[in-house]
Amino acid sequence: MSTFQTFETAWCPGCGNHSILECLKTALEQLDLDPHAVLMVAGIGQAAKTPQYISAHTFCGLHGRSLSPATAAKIANEKLTVIVETGDGDSYGEGGNHLIHSIRRNVNITHFVHDNQIYGLTKGQASPTTHEGQVTEVQATGSHNTAFNPVLMAIAAGAGFVARAFSGEKEHLIEVMKQAIQYDGYALVDILQPCVSFNKVNTFAYYKQRVYKLGKDYDRKDKLGAIQKALEPEETIPIGVIYEEKKLTFHQKNEVLAGGVPLAGRATDLKLIQKYMDALQ
Amino acid sequence: MYNLLIGGAAGQGVDTMTAIMERLLKRAGYCVFTIRDVMSRIRGGHNFSLIRFGVGKLPLASHSYLIDGLIALNEETIALHKSKIKSGGFILCDKALALATAQGAEVEGVQMIQIALAEMAKALGNSVVSGSIALGAALKIFGENLDHCGGVLQQSIKKEFVEVNLKAFSAGYDATEARYTHLKGSFANHLLLTGNNAIALGAMAAGLKFFSAYPMSPSTSIMEFLSSRMVESGIVVEQAEDEIAAINMAIGASYAGATAMTATSGGGFCLMVEALGLSGMAEIPLVIANIQRPGPTTGLPTRTEQSDLKFVISAAQGEFPRMVIAMKNQEDCFHQTVRAFQIAEKYQIPVILLSDQYIADSSATVPRIDIKTLPLAGTKLGAPAQHAQSRGGASLEGAKCDGTYLRYQYTENGISPRAFPGSTDCFVTSDSDEHDEHGMITESANVRTRMMDKRMKKLELLATELQEPEFFGVEDFDTLLVGWGSTYGAIVEAIAFLNSSQSTKGGRFGALVFGDVFPMPVEKIAACAKRAKRIINVEQNATGQLAGLIREYAGVEMTRSILKYDGRQITAEELMMRLSEEGKE
Numbered sequence: 097m098s099t100f101q102t103f104e105t106a107w108c109p110g111c112g113n114h115s116i117l118e119c120l121k122t123a124l125e126q127l128d129l130d131p132h133a134v135l136m137v138a139g140i141g142q143a144a145k146t147p148q149y150i151s152a153h154t155f156c157g158l159h160g161r162s163l164s165p166a167t168a169a170k171i172a173n174e175k176l177t178v179i180v181e182t183g184d185g186d187s188y189g190e191g192g193n194h195l196i197h198s199i200r201r202n203v204n205i206t207h208f209v210h211d212n213q214i215y216g217l218t219k220g221q222a223s224p225t226t227h228e229g230q231v232t233e234v235q236a237t238g239s240h241n242t243a244f245n246p247v248l249m250a251i252a253a254g255a256g257f258v259a260r261a262f263s264g265e266k267e268h269l270i271e272v273m274k275q276a277i278q279y280d281g282y283a284l285v286d287i288l289q290p291c292v293s294f295n296k297v298n299t300f301a302y303y304k305q306r307v308y309k310l311g312k313d314y315d316r317k318d319k320l321g322a323i324q325k326a327l328e329p330e331e332t333i334p335i336g337v338i339y340e341e342k343k344l345t346f347h348q349k350n351e352v353l354a355g356g357v358p359l360a361g362r363a364t365d366l367k368l369i370q371k372y373m374d375a376l377q
Numbered sequence: 378m379y380n381l382l383i384g385g386a387a388g389q390g391v392d393t394m395t396a397i398m399e400r401l402l403k404r405a406g407y408c409v410f411t412i413r414d415v416m417s418r419i420r421g422g423h424n425f426s427l428i429r430f431g432v433g434k435l436p437l438a439s440h441s442y443l444i445d446g447l448i449a450l451n452e453e454t455i456a457l458h459k460s461k462i463k464s465g466g467f468i469l470c471d472k473a474l475a476l477a478t479a480q481g482a483e484v485e486g487v488q489m490i491q492i493a494l495a496e497m498a499k500a501l502g503n504s505v506v507s508g509s510i511a512l513g514a515a516l517k518i519f520g521e522n523l524d525h526c527g528g529v530l531q532q533s534i535k536k537e538f539v540e541v542n543l544k545a546f547s548a549g550y551d552a553t554e555a556r557y558t559h560l561k562g563s564f565a566n567h568l569l570l571t572g573n574n575a576i577a578l579g580a581m582a583a584g585l586k587f588f589s590a591y592p593m594s595p596s597t598s599i600m601e602f603l604s605s606r607m608v609e610s611g612i613v614v615e616q617a618e619d620e621i622a623a624i625n626m627a628i629g630a631s632y633a634g635a636t637a638m639t640a641t642s643g644g645g646f647c648l649m650v651e652a653l654g655l656s657g658m659a660e661i662p663l664v665i666a667n668i669q670r671p672g673p674t675t676g677l678p679t680r681t682e683q684s685d686l687k688f689v690i691s692a693a694q695g696e697f698p699r700m701v702i703a704m705k706n707q708e709d710c711f712h713q714t715v716r717a718f719q720i721a722e723k724y725q726i727p728v729i730l731l732s733d734q735y736i737a738d739s740s741a742t743v744p745r746i747d748i749k750t751l752p753l754a755g756t757k758l759g760a761p762a763q764h765a766q767s768r769g770g771a772s773l774e775g776a777k778c779d780g781t782y783l784r785y786q787y788t789e790n791g792i793s794p795r796a797f798p799g800s801t802d803c804f805v806t807s808d809s810d811e812h813d814e815h816g817m818i819t820e821s822a823n824v825r826t827r828m829m830d831k832r833m834k835k836l837e838l839l840a841t842e843l844q845e846p847e848f849f850g851v852e853d854f855d856t857l858l859v860g861w862g863s864t865y866g867a868i869v870e871a872i873a874f875l876n877s878s879q880s881t882k883g884g885r886f887g888a889l890v891f892g893d894v895f896p897m898p899v900e901k902i903a904a905c906a907k908r909a910k911r912i913i914n915v916e917q918n919a920t921g922q923l924a925g926l927i928r929e930y931a932g933v934e935m936t937r938s939i940l941k942y943d944g945r946q947i948t949a950e951e952l953m954m955r956l957s958e959e960g961k962e
Contacts, residue, residue, distance in 0.1 A: 135633070135798050140809070148808075148818060153798035155632055156808045156818075157625065158655055164622040165629025169798070171613055172587060172635035176799050197618035351608040360634030360797060362611055364584045370748045372606060373578055375532070376568045377404070377745070 100124050100131050101151040112263035112289025112300075113142060116210055117149055119266050120181070123273035124152075135176045137166040139191060141217045143183035143210030160190025163198045166205050167346075173358045174204070174347055177277065184211040188224040188244050195246075195284075199255040202281045203346040208273065209246065209284070210263075212291035213298045220294035227330075230297055247338055248326035250284045251319065256343040257283035258322070260335050262307045263290070264300055268335065275337060281345045288333070303333070310336035317341065378431030379519060379557065380441055382458055385450025388420045394448070394508045395426040397533050399740060401516065402430045403569045404525040406562035410437035410866075412739040412946070417594070417678040423453055432562030436742050438706045438866030441948055445557075446518065448511050449474070462487050467556060469514055471495055471507070490514065492552045498545065503538075506545035513549025520559040523550055568743045572710045572736035575743070576666055577602035579714025580638050581610060582748050587630035587637040589615045589623045594678045595734040596640045596668040620645035624652040624665065631661050632807055634797035636718060640666035643685045644674065650692045653727055657697025659807045660785065660793065660832065662721035662728075664714070669733040671944045680944030681734035683862055683917040687925065689729050690895040698724065698835045701895035703731040703862035705847070707741040709892065715751055720842075724835045725795060731894070733917070735863045735946040783814040787827060791834030836896060843898040846889040848905070851876050854887030856956075857909035859902065859935070861891035861923045863946065864915050870949035871956075891923065899931035911936035915952060918942055 100121045107113045124134060136147035140159035147154035153176070157165050162182045170178045187195055187209045198207070214232070215221040221234040224244035231238050250258045257279040261269040269287065276283040288307070290300045314336070315321055322339035347353045383398070385391045395411060403409045407430035416422035427440050444462050449455045449470040459468065464486035471494040492514055498507040516523065526546045530539045570578070577599045580588070590600045600614060607614045613635075617623035623639045630637040641649065646667045656663040667689060671682035683703075690701055700720055704710045710732060717728040782803035786793045793814075796803040806816025811828060813819045846859075850872045860868050868888050875886045887909070889902055906912060914924040914935045919942040924935045939955045941947050947955075 132802055132804070133799055137629075145818070151804065153804055154806045154808070154816065155629065156810065157628070157659070158651055158809055161621060161625040161652065164617070164625030165632065168587060168589065168615075168626035168629035168635075168637070169633035171615070172630040172633035172637075173797070173799050176633065193618055194622055197622065350613065352611055352613050358799075359586050359611070359613060359630075360800070362586060364581070365610065366582070366748045368610055369578065369581045372581070372610075373568060373746060373748070376570055376574065377566055 110292040115263040119269045139182045139186035141183035146181040163194040167203045172360045178205040180207045184223045199253045214295040256281045256341045258339045259285045259337045262288045306333045379445045381428045383448045384425035384454030389450045390508045408564045408742045412440040415679045432560045509542045509545035510549035513546035514553045517550045520555045570707045571740045573598040575710035579711040583715045583718035584636045586635035589626040591620045593642045593645045595737045599640045620648035624649040638664040654693035656727040660725040664717045666730040668737045677944040686922040701729045705865035708743040784816045791831045844893045845898045845901040846891040850887030855910040857912045858888040860915040867949045871952045897930040906933040915939045
């Protein structure tokens with residue numbers, strides 16, 4: 097089995113990120129992945145610090161823009177296991193457009209969203225998943241916007257792998273992470289986690305009381321059933337793989353990449369370019 | 378030298394006719410320069426192209442509005458352009474055009490050549506071929522033959538339409554008389570390149586593997602050129618959801634070892650600005666082509682301007698090394714694109730290629746390029762040590778991948794050894810936060826200062842390979858024109874005329890045209906300024922942006938400016954007129 101090192105973090109004690117990092121390490125090791133073949137990509141935020149704390153290649157780019165470089169890095173070198181690890185503000189707010197189009201593009205990358213339903217790095221403003229009515233320093237009279245439902249949106253947009261997990265259910269999270277990494281295509285895992293400093297509504301106890309694991313009888317291939325699951329009111333929160341469908345990936349559909357040769361190592365055919373040029377005589 | 382205008386409404390086939398005609402003329406031995414004046418609409422409006430062709434010594438690099446002949450696909454074309462036809466010129470149009478309203482026949486000294494284009498096309502069984510009938514007639518008028526029609530048509534149109542179009546050319550050819558004599562030129566084997574095609578070819582030659590962009594006029598044809606060849610040439614071309622994704626993708630691909638590029642126009646560049654800084658901060662090579670059009674905001678989408686210079690040299694927060702290269706003509710587009718990749722790779726910085734609609738959409742005759750002779754063509758990526766060395770960057774040698782590899786190692790010239798994830802046992806880090814040599818986030822004051830110094834130090838080496846502006850004219854000039862990028866053609870032509878015996882100005886003229894604009898090479902301008910009686914900047918913008926940079930970096934003041942910002946490129950004639958007008962002040 098491979099080993100991944102983790103390093104000291106700058107997160108608050110009790111933050112859900114600690115469990116997520118620990119589960120990520122275990123999932124990568126249980127999948128026996130070579131750390132030198134894993135690329136961790138993040139945007140900006142507390143969750144986006146995750147790549148800094150684990151021994152792998154890292155790309156910590158711009159806020160909201162983690163999916164774009166992750167997509168292209170996978171296109172450049174498909175031998176890399178590319179994992180995007182970033183927060184709800186980064187994924188659903190600043191980077192919302194890229195989420196929609198990453199689903200459509202279906203490049204084989206894994207997207208772990210640390211969803212604490214609040215902005216942590218900027219100290220407590222509403223995120224796209226913050227409950228309507230929740231009061232923050234900025235949303236002083238309560239958030240007036242409808243909370244974003246990432247699971248529902250992802251299924252509706254055509255994602256082939258959509259899951260939800262909870263940082264407090266570690267064994268379960270590890271299993272979901274492994275399945276997401278192994279899924280051939282874009283996989284979204286919305287990981288609920290408490291923010292002990294800034295979210296006094298969605299606490300550890302809040303999630304603990306509400307989450308329930310999808311049983312063996314749940315049919316993850318049933319799209320309408322999955323949409324119904326995604327629409328369940330938040331008194332009960334289903335966790336597990338909510339929807340899965342086999343779909344052709346970007347690499348399988350792209351004529352340049354279909355042969356399976358990494359783009360990055362390919363030589364340039366100068367004779368061909370000379371031919372293109374001479375055709376313009 | 379001849380000048381032919383083809384005009385009509387959008388959708389009437391002006392562009393197709395132009396593409397065929399310019400290539401026919403070049404194959405016949407002419408040096409050709411074509412501009413396309415297009416309105417931002419799909420149907421209607423007025424579009425025209427000007428095909429200028431001759432056999433002179435200097436390759437043509439600018440257009441002229443003095444016309445020998447007009448192929449008018451509608452009456453409006455005649456009404457709009459008849460006044461620019463030289464005496465002895467002609468108007469070629471369909472017999473059915475109601476000329477009374479256009480009053481074309483009344484233009485003095487201009488021959489009306491009316492052919493039953495539509496009727497003849499109908500007789501050939503395809504109404505669309507009327508354009509080919511007109512071109513066949515035009516070839517006859519200019520004293521050409523039909524020898525090259527088969528080859529050019531086969532390249533330009535669908536196979537099943539080649540035969541009927543060939544018949545159309547013959548029909549048109551037989552329907553009129555020769556009025557000019559063929560000039561014997563030696564340009565048949567030259568290339569006919571638009572600026573954007575030249576950029577795409579340059580990128581391919583430099584080893585491009587990944588191109589991501591969002592469509593925006595006038596940059597889109599770079600993506601189109603690459604897309605139509607991507608499968609055969611093994612380049613991934615991805616249309617991104619927006620320009621932010623486009624540049625972030627290109628950076629991600631470059632990080633992972635695929636030579637990458639993006640292209641846009643000013644509005645798209647605005648969206649790319651934050652990621653431009655990421656390329657600088659994370660030291661990930663990136664080439665960005667900004668094909669300028671008039672701004673601000675949507676501006677004039679299909680027209681030309683040089684107004685993004687000061688924007689792109691300072692775009693993004695903070696300070697980081699970057700290079701900006703303005704391209705002067707179509708041949709320059711190819712070579713500077715190759716060079717942009719070389720510099721981006723070597724210094725691990727963003728390089729911005731500045732072009733504009735004028736160069737992008739116009740086609741020019743360019744000497745055949747032998748790719749084998751290029752400095753770095755086809756360098757194979759993937760093996761980092763070999764890669765870094767072959768591109769002149771820092772070597773990975775000695776960087777043992779036992780955990781001691783430092784992606785952002787402090788080095789003498791500021792360039793750190795660059796590895797790619799997955800290609801060695803090194804962990805490759807990359808961070809938009811300030812970071813230490815390992816690439817880990819830091820807030821250390823000491824590290825911050827050293828890292829800033831390391832990045833900025835790259836400019837010292839870069840300064841040694843900057844290209845000074847090109848000089849032409851007489852050495853004992855009294856007037857010095859200064860330009861950059863696409864005004865090159867008009868300036869070259871104006872200077873040649875002004876210094877010739879034909880000129881009544883009696884002045885002695887020199888010119889400097891900048892290609893490398895940032896960092897700015899200052900030696901030549903400083904030296905020439907000392908000798909000049911007056912210095913005049915010629916720019917396609919309203920504020921004299923180059924003049925401002927020259928003042929800042931070379932300490933040279935312009936005597937006056939010739940500025941144009943109506944979306945249309947200056948011609949040599951207009952430049953000379955503006956020169957004499959301003960002289961009277």
